[in-house]
Amino acid sequence: MKLLALPVFPAYATLGDKAGWYALRAACLGVLLFLLLPILVIIPLSFSASSFLAYPMPGWSLQWYQHLFSSDDWARATRNSFIVAPLATLLATLLGTLAAVGLARVQFRGKGLLMSLLIAPMVVPIVVVGVSTYLFFAKIGLADTYLGLILVHAALGAPFVLTTVLATLQSFNHNLVRASLSLGASPLETFFRITLPIIAPGVISGALFAFATSFDEVVVTLFIAGPTQVTLPRQMFTGIRENITPTIAAVATLLIIFTSTLMLLLEWLRGRRQ
Numbered sequence: 001m002k003l004l005a006l007p008v009f010p011a012y013a014t015l016g017d018k019a020g021w022y023a024l025r026a027a028c029l030g031v032l033l034f035l036l037l038p039i040l041v042i043i044p045l046s047f048s049a050s051s052f053l054a055y056p057m058p059g060w061s062l063q064w065y066q067h068l069f070s071s072d073d074w075a076r077a078t079r080n081s082f083i084v085a086p087l088a089t090l091l092a093t094l095l096g097t098l099a100a101v102g103l104a105r106v107q108f109r110g111k112g113l114l115m116s117l118l119i120a121p122m123v124v125p126i127v128v129v130g131v132s133t134y135l136f137f138a139k140i141g142l143a144d145t146y147l148g149l150i151l152v153h154a155a156l157g158a159p160f161v162l163t164t165v166l167a168t169l170q171s172f173n174h175n176l177v178r179a180s181l182s183l184g185a186s187p188l189e190t191f192f193r194i195t196l197p198i199i200a201p202g203v204i205s206g207a208l209f210a211f212a213t214s215f216d217e218v219v220v221t222l223f224i225a226g227p228t229q230v231t232l233p234r235q236m237f238t239g240i241r242e243n244i245t246p247t248i249a250a251v252a253t254l255l256i257i258f259t260s261t262l263m264l265l266l267e268w269l270r271g272r273r274q
Contacts, residue, residue, distance in 0.1 A: 039256060046249035053244060064246040074251070076228075077235035084146065084231060085214040088153035092210040095154065096161025097203050101195065103162075104169040119159040129156070130223035137224060144226030152220050157210025164209065168202025208266050212259060 049059035068074050099118060103111065121129060133152050134143060142148030172195070180190040196203070218233035225234060232251065239248050 042249050043253050043256065045246055046253040048246050048249075051245060053246060053249060064250040067245075067247050068250045071247075073230075073235060074232075074247070077230050077232045080229055081215055081232045084149050084153060084229070085211055088150045088157060088214040089207055089211040091150065091154035092157035092214075093161050093203060093207040096158040096206055096210070097165050097199075099158070100162050100165035100169060101191070104166060104172070105174070118162055121156050122159045122163075126219045130220040133220060134223040143224060144229065146229055149221065149224050149229050149231075152224055153214040153217060154210075156217060156220065157213045160209035160213060161203070161206030164206035165199055165202045168199045172198060205266055208262050212262055216255075216259070 044057065045053050045055075046064055047060050047062065048054075048057040049061040049063070050057060103115065129152075137143040137148045137152075142151070176194050176198075177190055180194050181187070185193070216233055217231075218237050221229075221231050221234045222237070225231065230238075232255070236248055236251055239245070
């Protein structure tokens with residue numbers, strides 16, 4: 001809304017200043033539409049009466065949503081996603097929060113190198129992560145298992161928790177911890193009663209990022225998951241490769257609504273933190 005709000009120009013603003021302001025906003029709006037239109041175009045196709053993803057649509061129908069909710073394959077994929085993603089998020093949040101608190105409290109040689117290693121899953125190409133993880137998990141029997149899938153998804157989500165919580169800890173007053181310890185509280189009690197409530201918005205934001213990362217992950221899942229661990233993104237990939245139907249559009253529409261809700265929740269938490 002701020003992007004579209006009319007400005008109040010100062011008295012010294014020239015005609016070029018005003019034209020530049022409108023040109024910048026127009027360019028930003030154009031980029032926004034360019035990014036959003038390919039996503040929004042898929043939504044009407046989920047209500048198409050046609051068996052193909054094509055415009056113009058011959059009519060409107062809910063048959064693809066009916067097929068989605070009555071299909072055993074899609075039901076299994078949905079169940080797997082809601083098993084793997086929450087457990088991976090819980091593990092990633094735990095590891096990422098503890099690592100962030102530890103890194104924020106102490107200074108030591110090699111801290112930058114350790115930080116780089118911890119956030120490596122964010123920057124290493126996902127195909128490299130998938131291949132290397134599969135080769136390692138295959139040797140120890142974790143390939144084609146829920147545990148292996150949860151562990152690798154947690155490893156992908158933990159850097160998001162780490163960076164988000166570290167950003168929150170930049171404004172944290174460590175004197176509160178010292179005061180709590182001086183009054184006789186144990187380190188564990190201090191963490192749960194002082195530190196965690198203050199950094200909770202950052203922890204929750206990181207957890208939501210980790211959940212979205214796990215829920216949308218497909219490349220690593222293709223390498224690690226077996227036939228019984230198929231998740232929604234992998235089922236969508238299989239459907240696109242073998243038989244494209246508007247059911248894919250129906251799933252995509254529900255995922256757009258779901259992830260948009262997560263992003264709105266993240267924005268609300270960011271506002272609360274500020």
